Amino acid sequence: MKPDLRSEFVGITSPNPFWLASAPPTDRAENVERAFQAGWGGVVWKTLGIDPPVVNVNGPRYGFWQGDNRRVQGFNNIELISDRPIALNLAEIKAMKSRWPDRAMVVSVMFPLDEAVWSEWLPRIEATGADGIELNLGCPHGMSERGMGSAMGQAPELVEMVTRLAKAHTHLPVIVKLTPNVTDITWSAAAALAGGADAVSLINTINSIIGVDLELMAPMPTVDGMGTHGGYCGPAVKPIALNMVAEIARHPSLGKMSISGIGGVGTWRDAAEFMALGATNIQVCTAAMLYGFRIIDDLTEGLQDWMTEQGYTCLADFAGRAVPHVTDWNQLNLNYVTKAQIDGAKCIGCGRCHIACEDTSHQAIERVVETGRYVVRAQDCVGCNLCVAVCPVVDCIRMERMELGIDPRTGVPISPQPSNWTEHPNNPLLQKDASSILGQGD
Amino acid sequence: MSTVTLDTARLEARFRPLEESLPESAVLTEADRCYYCYDAPCVVACPTSIDIPGFIRAIAVGQPRRAAERILQANPLGASCSRVCPVETLCEQHCVRAEHDGGAVRIGLLQRQAMAHFSFTQQSESLAIMSGKRVAVVGAGPAGMTVAHLLAEVGCGVDVFEAKPFAGGLNESGIAAYKMLDNAAQQEANFLLTHALIRLHCGVALGQSLHLQQLRRDYDGVFLGVGLQGQQRLGIAGENLAGVFSAVPYIAQMRRGEPVSVGQTVLVIGGGMTAMDIAIQARLLGAREVHVCYRRGVEAMGASAREQQMARDQGVYIHDYLRPIAIEGKAGICQSVLLQPTALSEGRLIDVGEPLRWMIDQVFTAIGQCMADSVGEEDMADLHFDQWGKIAVDAQFRTNLKGIWAGGDCTGRSDDLTVHAVADAKAAVLSMMVELRTEEKES
Numbered sequence: 001m002k003p004d005l006r007s008e009f010v011g012i013t014s015p016n017p018f019w020l021a022s023a024p025p026t027d028r029a030e031n032v033e034r035a036f037q038a039g040w041g042g043v044v045w046k047t048l049g050i051d052p053p054v055v056n057v058n059g060p061r062y063g064f065w066q067g068d069n070r071r072v073q074g075f076n077n078i079e080l081i082s083d084r085p086i087a088l089n090l091a092e093i094k095a096m097k098s099r100w101p102d103r104a105m106v107v108s109v110m111f112p113l114d115e116a117v118w119s120e121w122l123p124r125i126e127a128t129g130a131d132g133i134e135l136n137l138g139c140p141h142g143m144s145e146r147g148m149g150s151a152m153g154q155a156p157e158l159v160e161m162v163t164r165l166a167k168a169h170t171h172l173p174v175i176v177k178l179t180p181n182v183t184d185i186t187w188s189a190a191a192a193l194a195g196g197a198d199a200v201s202l203i204n205t206i207n208s209i210i211g212v213d214l215e216l217m218a219p220m221p222t223v224d225g226m227g228t229h230g231g232y233c234g235p236a237v238k239p240i241a242l243n244m245v246a247e248i249a250r251h252p253s254l255g256k257m258s259i260s261g262i263g264g265v266g267t268w269r270d271a272a273e274f275m276a277l278g279a280t281n282i283q284v285c286t287a288a289m290l291y292g293f294r295i296i297d298d299l300t301e302g303l304q305d306w307m308t309e310q311g312y313t314c315l316a317d318f319a320g321r322a323v324p325h326v327t328d329w330n331q332l333n334l335n336y337v338t339k340a341q342i343d344g345a346k347c348i349g350c351g352r353c354h355i356a357c358e359d360t361s362h363q364a365i366e367r368v369v370e371t372g373r374y375v376v377r378a379q380d381c382v383g384c385n386l387c388v389a390v391c392p393v394v395d396c397i398r399m400e401r402m403e404l405g406i407d408p409r410t411g412v413p414i415s416p417q418p419s420n421w422t423e424h425p426n427n428p429l430l431q432k433d434a435s436s437i438l439g440q441g442d
Numbered sequence: 443m444s445t446v447t448l449d450t451a452r453l454e455a456r457f458r459p460l461e462e463s464l465p466e467s468a469v470l471t472e473a474d475r476c477y478y479c480y481d482a483p484c485v486v487a488c489p490t491s492i493d494i495p496g497f498i499r500a501i502a503v504g505q506p507r508r509a510a511e512r513i514l515q516a517n518p519l520g521a522s523c524s525r526v527c528p529v530e531t532l533c534e535q536h537c538v539r540a541e542h543d544g545g546a547v548r549i550g551l552l553q554r555q556a557m558a559h560f561s562f563t564q565q566s567e568s569l570a571i572m573s574g575k576r577v578a579v580v581g582a583g584p585a586g587m588t589v590a591h592l593l594a595e596v597g598c599g600v601d602v603f604e605a606k607p608f609a610g611g612l613n614e615s616g617i618a619a620y621k622m623l624d625n626a627a628q629q630e631a632n633f634l635l636t637h638a639l640i641r642l643h644c645g646v647a648l649g650q651s652l653h654l655q656q657l658r659r660d661y662d663g664v665f666l667g668v669g670l671q672g673q674q675r676l677g678i679a680g681e682n683l684a685g686v687f688s689a690v691p692y693i694a695q696m697r698r699g700e701p702v703s704v705g706q707t708v709l710v711i712g713g714g715m716t717a718m719d720i721a722i723q724a725r726l727l728g729a730r731e732v733h734v735c736y737r738r739g740v741e742a743m744g745a746s747a748r749e750q751q752m753a754r755d756q757g758v759y760i761h762d763y764l765r766p767i768a769i770e771g772k773a774g775i776c777q778s779v780l781l782q783p784t785a786l787s788e789g790r791l792i793d794v795g796e797p798l799r800w801m802i803d804q805v806f807t808a809i810g811q812c813m814a815d816s817v818g819e820e821d822m823a824d825l826h827f828d829q830w831g832k833i834a835v836d837a838q839f840r841t842n843l844k845g846i847w848a849g850g851d852c853t854g855r856s857d858d859l860t861v862h863a864v865a866d867a868k869a870a871v872l873s874m875m876v877e878l879r880t881e882e883k884e885s
Contacts, residue, residue, distance in 0.1 A: 068474040070470070348541075349479075350480070350482075351479050351480030351482070352477060354480060355481075
């Protein structure tokens, strides 16, 4: 039997954990209909604002950074929230929810700090049959200039205030979508929690200039010779999103909040990583924009394949499993010694590891003249992993743990007992009265 | 036998399709495949040590013209080498991806692409390192042109003497037409030799109006890049019959747009690149059947497996272990060829079985070139020659005569490839710079 992908998120059920994030793919009924036909578990409808609708630029609204083979690695946009009348959106939301009752239908909103607006529109959204409300407190461009979007999301007290407003006027679960354009994501999450949020979703897009047109001497995308910062997303932002999800998930008082993971998910593996770090479900946008809704097949089948291999029968079997393994640097075991090992049979002699190590690391990789292949000198290798990063051959260089003996680099015997920085003799806190440096312990 | 002229229409219709190129849309993708190796094996494999990862990276970051400049720094004939180099036995064979992950990066085609972005009208600047020195270069082929170009760049005055009415050497006359479309060889020759310090004198042949002793007296140094003007002979009966041609002069004639004869059933004798070139071109010119015969096995052929496959793709039949023993004719015209099957026995080639008689109306010999008969006359009498009859040189391409260097096909240190001629020339120029700068001119 195939693993069960059915998902429940703050009481909202969907046949799989993959929702389309509030963004261009969920802008209108035509798109959402196609998404549901393709098999998406749910959608967060493109953010609604009050009438009159916003207007978008009529020039390019997307910018992109392409890597090898012109594959988009990073993407940014200067699009605003829904530019259609709110009543039209509500009618379509209602129709879609009634056509697809098993799919999650969450409605994203961005309203000003005016209780009359919230009290008028949240009940009307609820009346469409929608399953939940998501607060867009994240758009870093355009809307923020009007005091909404990330302008709200960047101020914890406003996050709390808006969340409370929303909760006061709807019975639906309220998900607060967080902006990553803050110093500490946990402050925003704590504010959402304090305001009564049922869950958080993150990350929204990152403030960015994707590139500069060197002929026009203007940021891209360029609108009549000028450009502005936009929201960054796509594969490049995934590491940032993973960290923010993990920071909330491992936080002692926030960790129980439900998290909807967003940020550069394009494959089942990305999704599994977010869920392992504490996300209950996944929202996707850029990958769908780049490849179409059909990627849902890879997401669902791929996740099921992997779950089968691992013996997981449902999402709860692995959700949050990596969270206990996220820690602070000072807790890492300094007696864990690794050395790079190059598989001579796989090495193709490109020399990338050598020059990387020689120029920028520890001069630990040398060329064997007779074979033209490369070997690691354990006495110089600090186990940094740079060679693994630059090697073009899969599994050619591995970091191997030294379990016993003397580390040939330091000349120090390897202790089987873990030991971290807090216990290290070089730690100044151990040499002085720790409390005098820390102040009063908390 | 019919008479055909290689005009533009035929060139475009039949030869152009053989020209290999990378579509513009595939260039960046291919450039991205390069791993940017350090101490890259492809560079080591290139006789001229072109910085291959460096020029490919320039392409990858959208600057193919800079890529071209980088190629030219190592190899002034980067453009023609990108067309004629057997990359499958040089750089691409040694690409770390050759046996890994999708095959070798298409270095040759990327080089071609880069060179297509170079403006051959731009003039290189001169340094003053060799100012006041004057060198005579005999022969305006790849080796001679490289020497002249490099010497001019370091401020040396150069007189180039060429027997033919035009510069370019075998690139201009001996290479298959489908490899050198769009006047590429002439464009390159003009680029290399157009320099304030270079004077080109065409129609001046050594041993006729030009004499080595005089050159030694008049110049600080002399470089001999005279190539091989003689054609090896089979030494069998019937070699002088009408219908029997040496491949290289035939190709030169064809490329000049002069009428050439094309047979119905053509036999090419030889196994090198010129054999494949002439076989393919005979097909393109309209020969109904073209056979290549080689006395040893295909694996011993000088033509790479890829060149052989190109010939097969054009319908050329390649036969190994067949040795011509006589060309037979009637009324002085070639009619058939007698071929002796051979075999390897304990490493030696032996005849096996009865000879075969093939009805052939045109024979091409492509068994190599040699020094022209004029060599050995008093003009060159003092020069030493090696066991292959080529001018003997040391590792710096110095001949036994002080002040005289030689390189390219007329010396025997490397294969007869354009890229080797360039490498020879580079080494010779380095040697000249060392010797001519430290010595005063003999008087």
